[in-house]
Amino acid sequence: MSSASRLTSRRAFFTGLRGLPDNTPDKQQSNTIRPPWAVKFDESCTACGDCAPACPENIIHIGQDGRPEIDFDKGECTFCGACSDACNEPVFNRTGDTPWQLELSVSNKCFAENGVYCRSCGDVCPEGAIRIIPQLGGRARVLVDNDTCTGCGACIGTCPVTAISIRPATEIPHG
Template structure:
């Protein structure tokens, strides 16, 4: 009997989504409770990084481009999902994963070349490929560094993840 109760609890419990929501999304609300999936933010996104994600809810994908922080997604949304766009858009910061070519001895700086904020630098070491370092104070979380990475080694995440 307890297995049935546990199955029911799992059926009705929601797992916390790891999806990246559009910039300026209010983190104090349950996004999926308020978003009507109208797709207006998806249609207006100038870089096409807002996609239909799990359950049809908008998510950010840095696979092909970056966020320009144009604010159009927040302006077009008819629901009270977004905070004041004069505040920081989100807490996302770039993080380099172990699959980075530099950790394999390959000289690659595609992420640095794409970063307009100059938040990514490479530390030189004798006899090794330079290793990436991210200055989180300069990183805006725009995702410009993610798309050009040949091994998808750049992830954007909140500092508390």
């Protein structure tokens, strides 16, 4: 994976997954993830739906607004570009720095953080972006390197207690 496809280069190294708010019903719309590289989605997507069946991973479904959404519970994005290839509108720009800017959060359901042995997310991450740091009392802290994470979503569906969620990034103060 090239550096151009990194999640974002401006985030703090090894940001703790905890501390970001969980999804709540009133935030579901803003948490909608559109296909990668869809930089002019709001103004250019006509809701034709052509991108959804084009995805070989079947992670694109049509949402309540009639437009495509990514569902990482179904699988991961391989950044194959088939969705953008299928689109006849000026929605996508694959020359950009990143396919999307997403951020991960983990709820307090996480096995490792509750003292139950689990390394599922770290084991499945193709980028080695997740570190699970042992803590006192048999617990562990789950950390993600946001500079390495591509937002592929592979860790989402593999978590046995659905503790990991992903959403469009918001600005995080950095210095």
